[in-house]
Amino acid sequence: MPEAPKVAVSFAVNxxxxxxxxxxxxxxxxxxxxxxxxTGTKEGCGEGECGACSVLxxxxxxxxxxxxxxxxxxxxxxxxxxxSGETLHAVQEAFVECGAAQCxxxxxxxxxxxxxxxxxxxxxxxEDDVRNGLAGNLCRCTGYMRIFEAVLQACEKSVGAGA
Amino acid sequence: xxxxxxxxxxxxIGKSIPRKEGREKVTGRAVYVDDIAMLDMLHGxxxxxxxxxGHLRGIRFAESIPWDEFTIVTAKDIPGKNCVxxxxxxxxxxxxxxxxxxxxxxxxxAHADPYLLEEARRAVELDIEPLPPVFTIDDSLAKKxxxxxxxxxxxxxxVESGDVESAWSRAHLIVEGEYETGAQExxxxxxxxxxxxxxxxxxLTVWGSMQCPYYVHRALxxxxxxxxxxxxxxxxxxxxxxxxxxxxxxxIAGHAALLARKSGKPVKIVxxxxxxxxxxxxxxxxxxxxxxxxTREGKLLAMDIEFVVDGGAYATLSPVVLxxxxxxxxxxxxxxxxxxxxxxVATNFPPHGAFxxxxxxxxxxxxxxxxxxxxxxxxxxxxEFRRRNFVKEGETxxxxxxxxxxxxxxxLMECALDLSDYHAKRKRFAEENPRRAVxxxxxxxxxxxxxxxTGSGERYMASLVGAEATPEGQxxxxxxxxxxxxxxxxxxxxxxxxxxxxxxxxxxxVQPDTALVPNSGPTVASRTCMVVGKLVExxxxxxxxxxxxxxxxxxxxxSEQFRQACRLxxxxxxELKSTAEYSAPVxxxxxxxxxxxxxxxxYAWAVYVAEVSVDMTTYEIRxxxxxxxxxxxxxxxxxxxxxxxxxxxxxGVGFALYENVVWQEGRMxxxxxxxxxxxxxxxxxxxxxxxxxxxxxxxxxxxxGIGELPIDGPAPAIVNAIENAIGVSIKRIPVTPEVLxxxxxxxxx
Numbered sequence: 003m004p005e006a007p008k009v010a011v012s013f014a015v016n017x018x019x020x021x022x023x024x025x026x027x028x029x030x031x032x033x034x035x036x037x038x039x040x041t042g043t044k045e046g047c048g049e050g051e052c053g054a055c056s057v058l059x060x061x062x063x064x065x066x067x068x069x070x071x072x073x074x075x076x077x078x079x080x081x082x083x084x085x086s087g088e089t090l091h092a093v094q095e096a097f098v099e100c101g102a103a104q105c106x107x108x109x110x111x112x113x114x115x116x117x118x119x120x121x122x123x124x125x126x127x128x129e130d131d132v133r134n135g136l137a138g139n140l141c142r143c144t145g146y147m148r149i150f151e152a153v154l155q156a157c158e159k160s161v162g163a164g165a
Numbered sequence: 166x167x168x169x170x171x172x173x174x175x176x177x178i179g180k181s182i183p184r185k186e187g188r189e190k191v192t193g194r195a196v197y198v199d200d201i202a203m204l205d206m207l208h209g210x211x212x213x214x215x216x217x218x219g220h221l222r223g224i225r226f227a228e229s230i231p232w233d234e235f236t237i238v239t240a241k242d243i244p245g246k247n248c249v250x251x252x253x254x255x256x257x258x259x260x261x262x263x264x265x266x267x268x269x270x271x272x273x274x275a276h277a278d279p280y281l282l283e284e285a286r287r288a289v290e291l292d293i294e295p296l297p298p299v300f301t302i303d304d305s306l307a308k309k310x311x312x313x314x315x316x317x318x319x320x321x322x323x324v325e326s327g328d329v330e331s332a333w334s335r336a337h338l339i340v341e342g343e344y345e346t347g348a349q350e351x352x353x354x355x356x357x358x359x360x361x362x363x364x365x366x367x368x369l370t371v372w373g374s375m376q377c378p379y380y381v382h383r384a385l386x387x388x389x390x391x392x393x394x395x396x397x398x399x400x401x402x403x404x405x406x407x408x409x410x411x412x413x414x415x416x417i418a419g420h421a422a423l424l425a426r427k428s429g430k431p432v433k434i435v436x437x438x439x440x441x442x443x444x445x446x447x448x449x450x451x452x453x454x455x456x457x458x459x460t461r462e463g464k465l466l467a468m469d470i471e472f473v474v475d476g477g478a479y480a481t482l483s484p485v486v487l488x489x490x491x492x493x494x495x496x497x498x499x500x501x502x503x504x505x506x507x508x509x510v511a512t513n514f515p516p517h518g519a520f521x522x523x524x525x526x527x528x529x530x531x532x533x534x535x536x537x538x539x540x541x542x543x544x545x546x547x548x549e550f551r552r553r554n555f556v557k558e559g560e561t562x563x564x565x566x567x568x569x570x571x572x573x574x575x576x577l578m579e580c581a582l583d584l585s586d587y588h589a590k591r592k593r594f595a596e597e598n599p600r601r602a603v604x605x606x607x608x609x610x611x612x613x614x615x616x617x618x619t620g621s622g623e624r625y626m627a628s629l630v631g632a633e634a635t636p637e638g639q640x641x642x643x644x645x646x647x648x649x650x651x652x653x654x655x656x657x658x659x660x661x662x663x664x665x666x667x668x669x670x671x672x673x674x675v676q677p678d679t680a681l682v683p684n685s686g687p688t689v690a691s692r693t694c695m696v697v698g699k700l701v702e703x704x705x706x707x708x709x710x711x712x713x714x715x716x717x718x719x720x721x722x723x724s725e726q727f728r729q730a731c732r733l734x735x736x737x738x739x740e741l742k743s744t745a746e747y748s749a750p751v752x753x754x755x756x757x758x759x760x761x762x763x764x765x766x767x768y769a770w771a772v773y774v775a776e777v778s779v780d781m782t783t784y785e786i787r788x789x790x791x792x793x794x795x796x797x798x799x800x801x802x803x804x805x806x807x808x809x810x811x812x813x814x815x816x817g818v819g820f821a822l823y824e825n826v827v828w829q830e831g832r833m834x835x836x837x838x839x840x841x842x843x844x845x846x847x848x849x850x851x852x853x854x855x856x857x858x859x860x861x862x863x864x865x866x867x868x869x870g871i872g873e874l875p876i877d878g879p880a881p882a883i884v885n886a887i888e889n890a891i892g893v894s895i896k897r898i899p900v901t902p903e904v905l906x907x908x909x910x911x912x913x914x
Contacts, residue, residue, distance in 0.1 A: 041200035042193020044404075046354040047438040051838035054354055082193035090191065098187035101804040104812065105650025106190030107355040107404030113191055129851075137847040140838065142352050142405050143650045145815030146846040148808050 013074045015040065016084025026072035031055045033071045034081060042082035042110045046140070053139030056111035057081050063118045065138075082110035085117060092156045093117050102152035104143035115139045116153045126157050177659040177669060178866035181804035185655045185674070186402075186648065198358040198373050198401045199435045206360070207236065208279045209424045209434040212272040212289045213444065214264035217298035217513040217831030218312065221262055224272060227288035235285060236275040236428035243423065245390030249416050250383050253319070256479035256516065258388055258419040264293060265312065265478035267832045268444040268515040270416070275424040275432050298513035298831055302452055302473050305510040312478070313511035319476050320484035320509045322491045322760055324563055327502030332467035336458035340539045344455070344531035345897035346880075348475075348826040349448035349819070350833075351520050352843050353649075355404020357413060357445060358435035361421035368395030369422050375414035376406045376647050377687035382679045384415035385422055400677040403649040407816070408519030410649070411689050412481055413445045442836035446518025447826060449474035449486055449509070453494070453531030457539050458502075463553045465500035468563075472507040472528050477516035483509040486517075488619045489690075490524025492764045493877070495563035496532045497574055497613040499556040503563040513831050519689065521813065522876040525614060526820060530898065533610040533881030538894065547885065548578060548587075551611050565761040570768065571859050577794055578611060578772045584855060585774035585792040591889065598890065604779050605789070606890025610881035611772045615765025616870025617692040620755040623766070627747055629683035630700035632661070632708050634741040638728025640665065640708060641673045642701055645685040646693045648674075651872055652805035653693055659801055660698050660865045661705045668724040672705075683744070691870025694801060695767065698865040700745040707743025750863040767861050767869045771795035773814075773878035776850075777886040784902035784909070788818055788850045788883060795874060796857040799867030803856070806871060810854045813875025819843050821880035825899050 012021040015038060022037045034040045034057070043066060046054030050065040057066045058080040085091050093116045096102070103109040119127065119135035127135070132153045133146075141149065189195040214221075224239070226232055240247055240261035247261060248254040260269045271291055276282040298312075299305050305317045313319065333339060359373035368391060375381055378398040385396045398418070403410065417434050424432040436444070451474045458467035472494050476483035491507040540550035555574035561567050582588065587607055594605045617623050631643035642661055648654045658672040665671075675681055685697045708731075712718035715737075717730040734741045755762040776790040793810050800806045823842040827835045835841045860867025880898055888894050893908050906912070 035200075036202075039202075041196075044197070044355070045199070046356075047838040049438070049837060049839060052354060086192060090188070094188075094191040097191045098183045101181070101184065101808045103184065103187055103190040104652075104808060105353070105355065105403065105405040106186070106195050107197065107353075109190050110193040133846045137845050140354060140843060140845060142354050142407070142816070142843065143812045144808055145811035145813075145844075145852055146849060147811045147852055148804070149846070 009072065011071050011075050013076060014078045016080060022071070024071045027070045029067055030069040030071050030074055031066040034066060040081050040083050044107050044110060046107065051140065052108070053111045053115060054108050056114045056139065058114060058118065063115055082113060085113060091117065092159050093120065093153065096152040096156035100148050100152035100155060102144065102149040108139060108141045112136065112139045112141065112149060116156065119153065120157050120160060123157065129154065175663060175866070177663040178799065178801055181802055182655060182659060182669065184652060184805070185658060195402045197355055197404055198360060201360055201372060201401065203360065203431040206431040206433055207275040207277050207424065207428055208282055209273055209275045209421055209432045210282050210286045211270045211420060212274065212286055212291065214260060214269040214271055214291060214293060215267055216264060216293045216295050217267045219264055219293040219295040221260060221264055221271065221291065221293055223292040225290040225292065227290065230285045230288045234276060236424055238273040238423045238427055242427055243388060245388045248387065249419060250387035251380065251412055251415065251481060252484055253480040256481065258416065266513050266515045267830065270420065273420050273424050275428055300512055300514070300831060302475055302510055305512050312513060317511045318508055319480045319511060320487050322488060322507045324491060324503065324505040324760060326563055326565060329467045329469050329502045329504040332458050332502045336466055337461040338459050338542050340457050340542050342455045342535045342538050343896060344453045344534050346451045346527045346530055347899060348450045348517065349520060349824050350442055350826060350841060351407040351409030353405030353407060353409055356436045356438055356441040357410065357417055358433065359414060359417045359421040360431060360433045361418065361425040362431045363422065363425040370397045370399070371418045371422060372399045372401050373414055373418060374403045374410055375400050376410045376649060376689060378645055378647070378677045378679050379684045380412065380687055381415050381418045385418055388419045389422060389426065398679045400647050403647060406649040407521045408523065408689065409445060411519040411687060413518070438838060439836045442841065443833045444515060446481060446516055448520035449476060449483065449517040449524065449527065451527035453528055455531060455535040457535060459539060459543060463543050463545050463550055465498055465554045467502040468495055468500050470494050470505045472505060474509050474524065474527065475512050475514065475517060476509040477512055477514040479516045481516045481518045483517070485619065486519065486524040490528040492564055492615065492619060493525040494528035494532060496529065497556050497611055497770060498554045499560045500563070505563060514828065521816065522873045523690065525873065526877050526880065529612050529877040530880045533612065534884060534896070537885045537888065547609060548582060551578065564764050566763050572770050572796060574611060574770060577770060577796060577857060580855065581609065581772040581774050581792055581794040584794065584853065585776065585790060587774055590776065594890065602781050604781060604890040605777065606886040606888070607774065607776045608882050608885025608889050609772060609774045610878045610885065612877045613768040613770050614691065614874040614877055616767050616769060617696045617765055618690050619764055621757055623696060623747055624749050626686045628686040628697060628700060630685050630697060630704045630745050631683050632704035632743045634708055634731040634735065636732055636735050638731040639671050639673055640705055641675050642705065643675050643682040644697055644701060645677050645682050646697045647677050647688040649688065651809060652802060653688070655805060656694055656801050657698060657701050660701050663866060664702045664705050665709055665727065667727045671724060671728070691872040691874065694868050695864045695870045696747065698868065699863065700747060702865040703745035704743050707745065708741060711741060711743065766863060767798065769795055769797045769869050769871055769874045771874055771878055773882045775879060775882035775886045777883060777890055779887060779890045784905040786822055786887060786900060786905070790850050791879065792853045793875060793878065794855045794857065796859055797871045798861035798864050798869030799858050800856050801866060801868050806856065807854045809871055810875045811852045814852045814879050815844050815849055817876045817879025818849060818883065820876065821883040821898050822900055825901055
């Protein structure tokens with residue numbers, strides 16, 4: 003591919019500092035999946051439509067298939083692998099309980115979008131807020147209804163817990 | 166309104182037990198095929214014809230590429246039969262001499278560097294002498310060019326009951342209509358992919374995203390001329406299928422296997438989105454003509470239906486898609502005189518194939534639009550006309566199947582009309598619409614969907630399921646049914662735990678792997694829960710029976726006692742296994758010759774109501790409400806079942822309004838998520854799902870099949886609602902704003 007030679011790019015992934023040798027225009031998605039073996043981030047379309055490759059860069063939800071790795075020098079990146087430790091995040095709990103994950107391929111991206119949405123709302127969001135917040139993440143299995151329910155349930159819990 | 170069965174209280178059936186593999190999926194730990202990397206693995210790509218029909222004269226390799234680094238495979242490298250073995254074995258795995266569609270695979274390349282591989286793919290030039298292609302159903306029927314067999318027809322069926330011709334003269338009214346549906350892409354979010362390894366000792370092993378491991382297994386044996394035990398097929402976590410991964414994985418697996426065999430290294434082929442959308446199968450486009458005779462009392466007197474589907478360049482699953490579409494074409498109605506003539510024809514599009522519903526969404530769309538047209542001609546409301554014609558218990562369907570299920574379609578419809586506030590809304594919209602730029606409408610569709618293979622399919626398939634106890638006292642279920650999001654693993658566990666009366670955690674569902682599990686048939690046709698689930702129940706009961714017979718277990722036992730008994734049995738006998746094989750329920754019979762009889766063991770029955778608004782300035786259509794009421798037998802897991810209905814409805818909304826495959830010279834030109842539009846979270850109404858449960862005697866815990874049902878109803882209900890809103894009858898889907906503009910203004914957009 004790329005005409006330019008490989009370069010060293012340093013950034014933090016899920017709190018850990020990492021340096022990779024990569025073509026500057028290599029997609030962040032490929033670097034995460036292939037170089038760092040963080041395969042929880044999925045490729046659905048490769049053109050920024052489906053959101054399966056969603057990650058957080060400095061807290062912003064982005065499609066990692068559209069980000070050249072050179073752009074993340076010095077950034078903080080969060081992938082699905084960084085969302086939970088021993089116990090699941092409230093959003094993940096709610097996804098399992100409400101049946102919001104079916105085939106599971108859009109789920110990591112959907113979870114990251116939902117986590118972002120909840121963090122942006124200090125009060126309980128409405129269903130319309132959720133619909134708009136998730137409109138960049140496509141799901142072919144669920145018709146989204148269980149996902150809305152899961153996100154609203156997770157919000158109730160975090161609002162209830164004063165989070 | 167759920168009814169309870171009268172048996173003992175259930176511990177697991179009817180409970181919304183969370184998905185078994187849910188935790189792996191929400192944490193991103195579930196392993197899909199593209200997540201697997203092997204030492205020394207090569208990547209594989211496919212060079213496609215790019216010409217819809219022609220003679221392959223030669224292949225040129227541009228000099229800019231170091232070709233000696235590449236593994237190159239053509240039809241000459243195929244050791245067995247050059248076909249994707251399925252029904253008619255007419256589709257080559259790699260084209261040789263002739264090409265019949267523009268995405269036809271001709272040559273394969275493998276290399277460790279995916280970037281260089283992509284350059285190389287573009288550097289292969291196929292010299293193809295073009296021949297005139299066939300792109301329409303009419304040209305195919307007229308044999309304008311002969312492109313398949315002796316008449317361009319993959320399959321035809323005739324259903325006849327009564328005497329349609331003698332009925333016309335007695336008719337009070339005769340109504341004619343013609344309806345069309347377009348191709349639809351399955352659009353599973355995980356693209357198709359396979360990894361293959363090959364060595365002389367172990368033979369061929371493939372891992373991949375698939376619905377039917379044994380289809381792939383058979384295709385690979387045929388292609389590589391290998392014995393049964395030299396081919397092993399393992400399903401990896403599968404990111405959606407919807408029919409799209411029923412047959413095409415056999416093609417990709419063949420390609421990966423050929424490259425692995427020649428290179429001696431593991432080869433991964435994963436399609437990108439564009440290739441997946443352009444090259445793999447889609448829902449068959451269709452055209453249906455109806456001629457309907459009714460009596461003065463509004464009773465159906467005769468239905469004459471011509472149903473044609475465009476199969477594309479090779480037969481693939483067209484014969485069986487056509488069969489299901491044909492049988493569903495006359496719907497849940499009683500009519501004394503019915504004739505259905507159907508054909509699947511060849512064109513030079515990439516082959517069309519399985520997509521949820523399998524022919525039924527096409528013929529149901531036509532019928533349910535026609536029912537509204539006939540009602541209007543009679544001066545009856547759509548609901549009243551349907552009420553007068555619903556089939557009742559003891560009456561027969563068009564193929565001569567007597568309805569033995571306790572179904573009351575009129576009551577189901579009343580329920581749907583109440584829940585959707587249908588009558589009040591219809592009245593209110595009629596009053597308000599003349600003053601509004603956004604017009605609203607409400608419409609319905611009533612339909613049925615057969616569960617399991619059509620006709621004798623299940624008898625021929627003779628599916629097997631195994632069960633075995635482990636020394637730790639766990640019960641492993643061995644079935645080829647795949648989990649692809651619909652909940653197989655969880656539902657099978659519920660069925661097994663319920664049958665054994667043990668804890669849910671004692672049940673393990675083995676990942677489908679042809680070296681471990683018997684052939685339970687493909688994961689298609691709404692058959693997994695009802696047909697294979699019943700075999701799971703029987704197989705685990707076989708384990709219990711052996712424990713009871715050996716007196717290691719008493720009639721009443723705890724999970725711990727069950728574990729102990731398994732342990733002791735294995736200590737004494739070495740192993741504890743059981744197998745169940747399908748046998749048709751007594752009294753269920755299908756005549757293949759006459760194409761008559763019990764087409765399905767059981768049906769799911771439904772009435773859906775859609776409410777829409779139509780913007781008369783932009784011609785945009787929104788679905789504002791969708792009520793889905795269905796009788797599906799016992800619901801094993803309400804949350805999973807509701808999710809199946811909601812997901813199917815969402816795909817049905819796409820089928821009705823958005824999903825438009827644009828063809829140019831036989832190629833899909835909008836093979837991207839950017840320009841092929843599926844519903845997003847902002848496009849769908851709240852989908853309201855209601856189950857009526859009448860336990861089915863031959864289903865596990867009383868269950869029937871539900872997977873395909875929900876995609877049959879939304880499109881006709883929505884288009885009926887559009888007609889209610891604007892007073893114009895739309896005959897083809899998807900109803901994009903352009904289609905609506907053409908209908909309303911008589912101009913091409």
